[in-house]
Amino acid sequence: MVSAPMNDREAQLTAELCAARVDLDRAMVQLAEAHKMAALGRLLAGVVHEINSPIGSILSNNEVLLRSFELLDQAVQADPARARRILETCCSLAAVDKIACDRICSVVRGLKTFAREDSSDLRKADINEILANTLKLTHCEFRSRIQVETDFAELPEIECYPHMLNQVFLNILVNAAQAIEGEGKVTVRTALEDQCVRVSISDTGSGIPPASRARIFSPGFSTKPVGVGTGLGLSISRQIVEEKHGGAIGFETEMGRGTTFHVRLPLAQARRAAG
Known part of the structure; x- marks a missing residue:
């Protein structure tokens, strides 16, 4: 069977469709980036608290250290035993300061990883x-009201977009926290399963209502009150998992007992990279 040559009108329509697809893809990338920044913005108040607490500890310790050094200078000749006690106090305060600085660096590293914009950064992770x-x-987001448990299996590195997966996991974790009224528990597990890495994030929240389950990944749909969330988090997460990584995302839920989201990422990409 020989196909007829494409006429000018068909060629024009094809070109317009291709251009529209490019524009749509670009818009989706921009939307995902905007949602990521919105999520980051919602976390910033808590992040500021996370950083302010150790900074306050460092400032307070430094005042004590300065006074201790003055006393040490006076005691080093007149009272060696007292000088040793002051020196021990200084060393103890310095150790606390190091812990506080490590905490700040950890939070900042997390922010830098999440806020990266280099969507072409496909690498093993x-x-x-x-x-x-x-x-x-x-x-x-969890503070003291939510207990977090992790059960991480030993996994091979896979080729992926790490900052995009950060966004996926952040969306699911924040949803889990918001689904829990009062105290509860979030459990994060990883496993090797059927030639893929499986990530399971469970919460002890209220569960997803039956009427909402079929639409949970639809753009703009949300089970949250007006003004809480954008209704885009799970839609963007599915796009990242399925289109960017060739994986799958799904959930199990039971009213009154909670929800578990499963993210499956194939190992085949890692094998191709290794080969």
């Missing part, structure tokens, strides 16, 4: 490490 970095950002 450790899914457990990506999850750990994301959990650092959500610490302020």
